[in-house]
Amino acid sequence: MDITLQQVSYAYAKNTPFEKRALYDVDLHIPSGSYQAIIGHTGSGKSTVLQHLNALLKPTEGSIKIGDVEVKAEKKSKQLRKVRQKVGIVFQFPEHQLFDETVLKDIMFGPMNFGVSEEEAKRRAIDLVKLLGLPDEVLEKSPFDLSGGQMRRVAIAGVLAMNPEVLVLDEPTAGLDPRGRKEIMDLFYHLHKEKGLTTVLVTHSMEDAARYADRIAIMHDGKCVLAGTPQEIFSDEVRLMDYRLELPQSIKFQKKVEQMMEKKLPVLCLTEEMLAEELAQFLKKEREL
Amino acid sequence: MLEKMIFGRFIPGDSFIHRLDARAKLIFVFLFIAVVFIANNWITYAILVLFTFLIIRMSRIRLYFLVNGLKPVVILIIFTFLLHLFFTREGAIIFEWKFLRIYEEGLRQGIFISIRFFVLVILTSILTLTTTPISITDALETLLNPLKKWKLPVHELALMMSISLRFIPTLMDETDKIMKAQMARGSDMTTGSMKERMNAIVPLLIPLFVSAFKRAEDLATAMEVRGYKGGEGRTRYRKLEWATKDTVIIVILLILAIILVYFRS
Amino acid sequence: MKREIISLQEVTFTYAEEDKSMRPAVNNVSYTVYEGEWVAIVGHNGSGKSTLARLMNGLLFPQTGKVRVFGEPLDEQSLWDTRSQMGMVFQNPDNQFVGATVQDDVAFALENNGVPFEEMVERVKRSLLKVKMSDFMNSEPHHLSGGQKQRVAIAGAIALQPKILLLDEATSMLDPQGRDEVLSTVQQLRAETDLTVISITHDLEEALLADRVIMMNQGNKYAEGKPEEIFQRGQELVDLGLDLPFAMNVSRLLKKQGVTLVAEHMSEEELVNDLWTSHFNK
């Protein structure tokens, strides 16, 4: 399902003394099946963009096409529910949305709201708990008795249970410990690859954006200022600095090595693995010369 | 939705009204409530309205915002107006249609009550719009201080109020976030029957309570760690300062009262 | 030998003592923190770090073992005195902001300790200057970023001029910029004063700044030592749910690719130099 933002502007609390413009003429195209990262400084409008992707917010100007549904300012649309089922959002600190008596019921909440049968919802919940690496016993526990990391997983399961075609992630690993972060990011990548889930990730980690995304957009002061592949985005360090963003560690290191060798590696190394591989290749060639 | 509410919020500014001592403003509003009841005829009500507009001007808050933000209250005012209009049966009949009769006195009462309501709401809003919540709390604490003699826990009440006020924006944000998160999971709080809507509120309220409790617990810990053990032996960082202009505003109000008494019938 | 500031001796704490199935949150842990040190406590979520913090400032008392602060046992009598000597900053920036504005929040601990008005004004100003938040004296918390709120919390903690600053994952909810702000604030405070810092974290950069690292695992003290000693353990740490420094990860990956290195390096400079000397500078 393609999502296209056209000249989207948004203002919070419009027509009050507290009015706050958050987006200015944002254009962004997210093709079906892609892994899109959105990066940018805090307050640059990333979360606001995300909330437009499933029509939780409607643009004050401009329009968004989500699949074949168009969302515009004044237009009331009956199809919003359809959109919300197809675009699942994992908000920041999603564990704050847990409420039901048991984990099972909480995960079933989403799908059942969209008319999925009880048996089917239950089946999905059981599968998802497994997929997220939680023990079966948690299904009957209260979500509030779990550890922070487990609650996060249950909340994610609650979104995945709706079987969305597009998965939107707002800093999904904030506050987790390193292992939890890696496990969850790997899981999303797995879902993206295996199920072809279109994935939109908002992150502060340049490393995650470089590692997982195939397209990156940069938000700055409410505008989408740059969009392209990771190779394109990270090749312009000066511009990134204008937006108060950094290079991923592996590229920073690559530059140090290149400076020392006075030679360049053929590509930008987006991950540590890639860096090690390219360096090894390069050293081998040097030796053979 | 929530963000349009203006009542009880603070708009930063530097007007004459903004700079008044919070105690002066509180006393002013309380006295004003009494003064409003002096008015009982067209002239005195006209003076009241005039005075109110004067205060609005002095606060430099745009009328448009005031009116826009007070919409929910306007409905209440209209309702009261209609109530008086239809149920007061005195004076000449000025309108008659089927079983509906409107009397002169009813119209008069309706208008007067609405004006009274209107000026009170406007002036209280101006108090909260031009005064930081913390100053209002401080002012209340100072004004109520004599009641300590009767074992009223004035300090604790004031602290409670100041913390509640400080957390209102946080909890509003939180409500907004949780509501959106549940809407993204297909919950619908805006349509459907009464029962359906009530059911849809549970997934909003429970997380909100859980989070509020968590915050309260964290906050209590943070306060304890920073040495809070009740009002005993505490010093105060906030000092309110009563200036000439504060006396002046109260005097102006008293003059208004005298004028009203003079013109009332 | 430097003066001992905090010491734990065989401390055990279980949250619900009567529940026999409950394992201790902190189990038989001993360590000592000396004056002027920066100690980092690391470990996976749930390994008992916050419980240690609560034991160090008397929010909790151990069931067995002893906690000593400034050489004195920590008990009901010494509690408030200890707390005035130990500033503490927690994880969630919103839930520890007590005051209605920045300056009120910084003044809170001063008010509680009965500091006279004139001195309060002075100290609030000075503390805010130190954390570079002077321009925000009158700001309300919901107009501040996470990093700014945490800096205000630090200002509030140091306003009483404590000997110890205890940070319980103070950076874990912040964006990279906020984290840098907080860390450089702490570093600068250390440079200007003899503040002892205990920071609980799973952020590597923060742990690498410390003089000493204490590593927790499932309530037990797993290891203790200089950061470079701790991180030499490599895979062992990964298995316990921690990260390794970037240079070390790359060193390990390079070795796997058959590139010879003299060691697994902690810092990027060392790694670059090693690559240079062993592969080019022949």
Ligand SMILES: Nc1ncnc2c1ncn2[C@@H]1O[C@H](COP(=O)(O)OP(=O)(O)O)[C@@H](O)[C@H]1O
């Ligand atoms: N509910 C809201 N009301 C008013 N302003 C808001 C609200 N949410 C966000 N903003 C403002 O909109 C801008 C963009 O915010 P956001 O989309 O949350 O940025 P990001 O996710 O990139 O940090 C910010 O300036 C923020 O203060």
Ligand SMILES: Nc1ncnc2c1ncn2[C@@H]1O[C@H](COP(=O)(O)OP(=O)(O)O)[C@@H](O)[C@H]1O
């Ligand atoms: N208030 C509490 N009541 C019961 N158990 C708790 C409480 N706080 C923490 N625990 C438990 O104690 C253990 C250690 O927790 P904690 O000290 O918070 O770890 P960390 O800070 O390293 O994440 C965990 O298993 C946790 O579930």
Ligand SMILES: [Mg+2]
């Ligand atoms: Mg955001």
Ligand SMILES: [Mg+2]
């Ligand atoms: Mg903790």
